[in-house]
Amino acid sequence: MRELVVGVDLGGTKILAGIADTNGNILEKKRVFTPVGADPDQVLDVIINCSTELLRVCRVREQEIKGIAVATPGPLSFPEGVVRNSPNLNWERVNFKEELIRRMGQSVIVEKDTNMAVLGEYYFGRQSECGDLLYITVSTGVGGGVICAGKLYRGHGGGAGEVGHMVVEAGGVVCNCGRRGCLEALASGSAIARRLDEMVKQGQGQCILACTAAGEQPGPRELGMAARQGDKEAILLLSQVAEYLGIGIANLVNIFNPRAVILGGGMMLGLRDLLLEPVQTYVNKNVFSLNRQDLLVECTSLGDDIVLYGCVAAILMRGNENE
């Protein structure tokens, strides 16, 4: 009999659902837009409809389902599974896990998306070599997941891993969270978009603008295109972004002394050729020698599906947790 896992990656703009076997082979995926306004009831409807359709397409019998796991944007309280003050979903307080279990009529693992991602990276990538592992996603925002001594580290109430809201430039630009100089405000997709907007308003960034489709706003993708054409403004801005990322990651390496820091997220994977090497160089130069020993700083090989892999990992690692 097949043993299958249903995984759902709920994001602010899209929902990615998939069915995988316990070796991490994804049999079928489905991607839909998150309902406009992300009304919790509608979001739950979409998650359940997607899952049902996948089960139908893959002709899954009920007894083949080993588990269901759903990833949500943070903050997500643990163990209750309440989404709290989520900027991505614009939910103030939604008792997501309880409602999902009620609707599904069975047990569901719910984790913050960055926690799922680090579980995926650990279980399907680094498990044998990395008991201490950080995953950092650099996308519209910056977030993180932490594995300490082979276990997901959630902290007291589920809030651990908010590495994007580490202030690295006191008094710096205002972040979405309200503080100033957070890593996310300096080195994320939204930070780049804001910086490019300022440049364009000052008549700069012409090469980057030339890479931008009509009616679009330039962002990390267009910045990368211009940099690859040798545009000096683009190269300079990218070097600043790489330095901020390096500062943030070096801080975390000094704090956690992980075996590996794995980077993912749309922006990081899209600009990997431009960002990874300068980030690695900065980190290697700026952490204690003990913390640098054996250290890996790499991009994930799980790509955009990392959270789905994490859902499978969460189900397979279920027995290891004291939940």
Place this chain on the structure above:
Amino acid sequence: MRELVVGVDLGGTKILAGIADTNGNILEKKRVFTPVGADPDQVLDVIINCSTELLRVCRVREQEIKGIAVATPGPLSFPEGVVRNSPNLNWERVNFKEELIRRMGQSVIVEKDTNMAVLGEYYFGRQSECGDLLYITVSTGVGGGVICAGKLYRGHGGGAGEVGHMVVEAGGVVCNCGRRGCLEALASGSAIARRLDEMVKQGQGQCILACTAAGEQPGPRELGMAARQGDKEAILLLSQVAEYLGIGIANLVNIFNPRAVILGGGMMLGLRDLLLEPVQTYVNKNVFSLNRQDLLVECTSLGDDIVLYGCVAAILMRGNENE
């Protein structure tokens, strides 16, 4: 039969040795200066002489000794116990644990001082309520120890907890570690001494100078005296130091979501009346609501002996570790 622990807190300027029972009652203490130049052989001699004298004074029989634990300044590799590039001891690479065991002729637990301190705080203070606990020492330097899910967290090679070398002001003042804008460069005893030195050279800080004994350099103690007399310059500088500490601690609360952040170290305990409340206020205003829930930010009640308490805790918790 009594069960006793010998603990030694090796610092850059002093060595504190003590004998305690398993309830954490310190029976006898001895404090001596660290040998000038901190030659490793001489330091080992002093540690052994101190321990021997304490055992003699307390009339300890060999079978009463439950264990010996020694704390060293970091970085200290784990599990080897090699002190590496220690700025406080000026040791480049000393195989301290092995040599100590050879000389003592028995098993010795060796940990970084900040790790010992967090073990002490956990075991003798917060164990029942705080599985996730950060200890931060603010003294000449800034360091930290981390308890994750009830266990000391050392990271891959023993280097975890270097929270003083988290950059919080990119491009800021140069730190002893070579980076710029580390928390330690902005909010430590040495940071205050440097700032006061600059002020005095510019003809400022007269009230602080008036609090300084002839021939001495003003530092945190004199700054506190002036602030308590209402000196505006002193109050302003302390508010800046409190804000930097708040930024660093808020970063760590967003990253770890601990149940408690416990503060210690000579500077923090000496300026507790001036620093603690503004730090608490800053942190409460600047962390995610989920991470703020149930959060304690307090000073240790174990005072200057926290590392000795940690030595006792390390011996008593020995069975819980997979060493």
